[in-house]
Amino acid sequence: MPKKQYHHGDLKNALVQAGIEILNEEGIGALSLRKVAGRAGVSHSAPYAHFKDKQAMIAAISTEGFQQLYQRINRVAEANQDEPARLLFETAYAYVRFALDAPASFKVMFSGILEQEKDHPDFVKISKQSFERLVELASRCQAAGLLHSGPPELQALSLWSLVHGFTALLLERQIPSYILEGSPLKELLRQVLNQVTREAIAG
Amino acid sequence: MPKKQYHHGDLKNALVQAGIEILNEEGIGALSLRKVAGRAGVSHSAPYAHFKDKQAMIAAISTEGFQQLYQRINRVAEANQDEPARLLFETAYAYVRFALDAPASFKVMFSGILEQEKDHPDFVKISKQSFERLVELASRCQAAGLLHSGPPELQALSLWSLVHGFTALLLERQIPSYILEGSPLKELLRQVLNQVTREAIAG
DNA sequence: TGTACATCAGTGAACGCGCGTTCACTGATGTAC
DNA sequence: TGTACATCAGTGAACGCGCGTTCACTGATGTAC
Numbered sequence: 001m002p003k004k005q006y007h008h009g010d011l012k013n014a015l016v017q018a019g020i021e022i023l024n025e026e027g028i029g030a031l032s033l034r035k036v037a038g039r040a041g042v043s044h045s046a047p048y049a050h051f052k053d054k055q056a057m058i059a060a061i062s063t064e065g066f067q068q069l070y071q072r073i074n075r076v077a078e079a080n081q082d083e084p085a086r087l088l089f090e091t092a093y094a095y096v097r098f099a100l101d102a103p104a105s106f107k108v109m110f111s112g113i114l115e116q117e118k119d120h121p122d123f124v125k126i127s128k129q130s131f132e133r134l135v136e137l138a139s140r141c142q143a144a145g146l147l148h149s150g151p152p153e154l155q156a157l158s159l160w161s162l163v164h165g166f167t168a169l170l171l172e173r174q175i176p177s178y179i180l181e182g183s184p185l186k187e188l189l190r191q192v193l194n195q196v197t198r199e200a201i202a203g
Numbered sequence: 204m205p206k207k208q209y210h211h212g213d214l215k216n217a218l219v220q221a222g223i224e225i226l227n228e229e230g231i232g233a234l235s236l237r238k239v240a241g242r243a244g245v246s247h248s249a250p251y252a253h254f255k256d257k258q259a260m261i262a263a264i265s266t267e268g269f270q271q272l273y274q275r276i277n278r279v280a281e282a283n284q285d286e287p288a289r290l291l292f293e294t295a296y297a298y299v300r301f302a303l304d305a306p307a308s309f310k311v312m313f314s315g316i317l318e319q320e321k322d323h324p325d326f327v328k329i330s331k332q333s334f335e336r337l338v339e340l341a342s343r344c345q346a347a348g349l350l351h352s353g354p355p356e357l358q359a360l361s362l363w364s365l366v367h368g369f370t371a372l373l374l375e376r377q378i379p380s381y382i383l384e385g386s387p388l389k390e391l392l393r394q395v396l397n398q399v400t401r402e403a404i405a406g
Numbered sequence: 407t408g409t410a411c412a413t414c415a416g417t418g419a420a421c422g423c424g425c426g427t428t429c430a431c432t433g434a435t436g437t438a439c
Numbered sequence: 440t441g442t443a444c445a446t447c448a449g450t451g452a453a454c455g456c457g458c459g460t461t462c463a464c465t466g467a468t469g470t471a472c
């Protein structure tokens with residue numbers, strides 16, 4: 001792997017990766033085009049060969065974040081196909097884990113830094129896919145008697161809201177410390193989920 | 204009300220109000236000390252007589268946001284003291300309404316722009332109060348058979364997670380449009396809440 | 407296989423901008439006598 | 440009631456900074472013949 005080529009070869013991806021690193025090491029406020037370029041080892045104007053402007057780069061970073069989240073959830077889904085209760089819990093836990101592992105990615109994805117989503121079709125596509133997968137999960141849990149009946153899209157939205165809210169509050173340190181100290185995170189998540197299922201999900 | 208006094212009289216509050224206005228008219232990115240000062244009609248260095256730095260001003264804005272949210276919820280609580288189901292729903296709806304009315308305030312409050320909460324005791328106090336009120340609400344709903352039994356703190360956390368998540372997803376336009384178009388917002392929230400209660404809450 | 411040339415993906419100087427913060431200052435106010 | 444003075448709450452110039460973006464450029468690559 002030669003080090004000093006004039007042409008990078010895969011700069012676009014390298015920039016997205018650099019962006020994610022900066023994000024999670026230094027926070028959202030530190031994410032600038034110039035820093036990303038510097039980290040990728042190119043001049044500060046090089047990104048313009050690959051992204052129209054800063055917005056476009058953030059869109060790419062955000063999309064990559066959704067792809068990573070989606071991948072993680074897919075992996076969990078494959079490992080727990082036959083047990084709806086486990087599937088539900090492990091999917092939720094994967095969501096929380098992702099946010100803890102890459103908090104700033106999570107915030108960028110869900111904190112509306114990205115303004116006109118319409119202009120970024122990849123982004124729209126991946127988030128639609130994710131929701132469809134969740135609806136499927138809700139259906140299976142209903143079929144197994146774990147969740148109340150009703151339109152699975154609404155169950156999906158409720159589950160997503162619950163887990164997303166829990167994650168967001170956790171990330172923003174809004175959950176009172178006496179509760180966090182009461183039980184390990186995984187157990188806390190299980191208890192939170194148990195409040196909304198018809199029967200307790202397996203320990 | 205004389206207009207041109209050298210001494211403003213209540214500049215600290217005026218700055219917080221100006222900050223909230225800028226936030227909700229122009230977005231988080233537009234919130235700068237200089238703009239806030241300008242909007243309040245003072246020079247750009249005047250704020251330093253009242254706030255140590257930008258962080259301190261954001262803390263004050265955030266705290267004011269929590270106070271406003273808390274007030275709204277109090278008002279709802281007083282109007283629905285005797286009916287736990289209504290109380291639950293109207294409290295949740297007040298939360299959502301607040302976020303829709305002042306989206307950028309909501310984001311500042313919950314998006315971790317504020318870094319060291321420990322340094323801002325007012326802030327810690329108001330958020331503790333809010334959670335206690337929510338635990339109380341959960342208890343009453345359990346007593347009325349609306350919610351599953353169990354530690355009320357955990358029910359409170361679940362409810363908060365659910366409503367906060369719903370609100371955040373709504374604000375960030377993450378909820379698929381076909382779901383939003385399916386029913387009015389208030390109805391959608393009711394359905395989401397119904398997925399987690401033991402029995403449907405009144406229409 | 408060698409050469410000419412178009413195209414691509416970088417460089418680096420330059421731009422204007424708004425920002426947070428500091429500082430010497432000054433006008434207004436409140437208090438002691 | 441009038442005066443002296445300390446204190447308070449503003450002003451405005453100045454600072455250095457990093458930013459997004461543009462632009463003329465140049466080195467590397469791929470293609471046609």
